[in-house]
Amino acid sequence: MSRKGGAGKTTVAVNLTLAARAMGVRAVLADADPMRSACEVLRGREGSETLLFETSAAKLFALTQAAQRAGADLLIIDTPAAPEVDVAEAVKVADLCLAxxxxxxxxxxxAVLSVAVIQRLGREGLIVLNQCAPQRNGVEPPQVLKALEALRFASLPVAAVTLRSRIVYQTAAAQARSVLEMENGGAAAREVRDLFSHVWRSLNGEATAPMRTANDDLRRAGLDLKLVPTA
Ligand SMILES: Nc1ncnc2c1ncn2[C@@H]1O[C@H](COP(=O)(O)OP(=O)(O)OP(=O)(O)O)[C@@H](O)[C@H]1O
Ligand SMILES: [Mg+2]
Known part of the structure; x- marks a missing residue:
């Protein structure tokens, strides 16, 4: 979810779904955006009829039940940027919301607004930073550090994995493929696999590597600030 258009909801939803399937998890994708961007991306992909479901906010609960009955392990929902009332329906049925x-x-x-909705509805959430400039020599670019600093005020954890701005996300979408299918050994594939693993472990209540907080990054960057916990 994200109330901002273009943040990467569809890109993340499509890639997580395909990564899950590549890793042996029976994942299906619900396109709950009237713009049908996920359908647009996956149109023409072989087997898309068992992968992708066009739906609406009102039908999401029934879809989750149907997916469960059909033996799906995971249902990923791609939501529109607005209106909030529709996105709230997705939050209500979600075990984990990715902002x-x-x-x-x-x-x-x-993202702060998304956090408010997730909290109001008593759900679990994780902020995923997308389209970040790549690290240089293991050092986060200032913009990413600033974002992490701002997020320390949010009460949701930040995903341990940050997705970078990489052209392969766009070329993959144009070919109805995931970044794993484009460059399995590439950096984008690695970050999507890592994000999926992180999400999957969270969903299954398994101990994960400590979720990255803004605090960790700031400390690594040598900034000596008094920080509030984000978890
Ligand atoms: N990590 C990334 N690196 C490069 N390009 C990206 C990345 N993530 C998304 N994009 C590109 O940014 C554009 C917007 O992404 P996307 O459609 O996934 O956003 P969205 O949040 O679903 O937008 P909308 O609100 O319109 O549904 C697309 O062209 C997509 O290919
Ligand atoms: Mg979209």
Whole structure:
């Protein structure tokens, strides 16, 4: 979810679904965006009729039941940027909500709104930073550090995995494929696999590597700030 258009909801939803399947998890994708962007991306892909379901907010609960009955392990829902009432229906049926945000002031402000919805509905959530500039020599670019600093005020954890701005996300979408299918050994494939593993372990209540908090990054960057816990 993200109330900002273009944050990467569809890109993350499609890639997580395909990564899950590549890793042996029976995952299906619900396109709950009237724009049908996920359908647009996966149109023409072989087997898409068992992978992708067009739906609406009102039908989400029934879809989760049907997916369970059909033996799906995981249902991923791609939501529209608005209206909030529709997105809330997705939050209500979700075991874990991913708030997707670019490391920009406007996206982070939108992520704070998503956090508020997730908390109001008593659900679990994780902020996933997307379209971040790559690290240089293991050092986060200032924009990412600033985003993490801003997020320390949010009470949701930040995903341990940050997705970078990489052209392969766009070329993969144009070919109805995942970044794993484009460059299995590439950096984008690695980050999507890592994000999926992180999400899957969280969903299954397994101990995960400690979720990355803004605090960790700031400490690594040598910034000596008094920080509030994000978990
Ligand atoms: N990590 C990334 N690296 C490069 N390009 C990306 C990345 N994530 C998303 N994009 C590109 O950004 C654009 C917007 O992404 P996407 O459609 O997934 O966003 P969205 O949040 O679903 O948008 P909408 O609100 O319109 O549904 C697309 O062209 C997509 O290919
Ligand atoms: Mg979308």
């Amino acid at each position: 997707i945000a670019r490391p920009t002031y406007i996206d982070l402000a939108a």
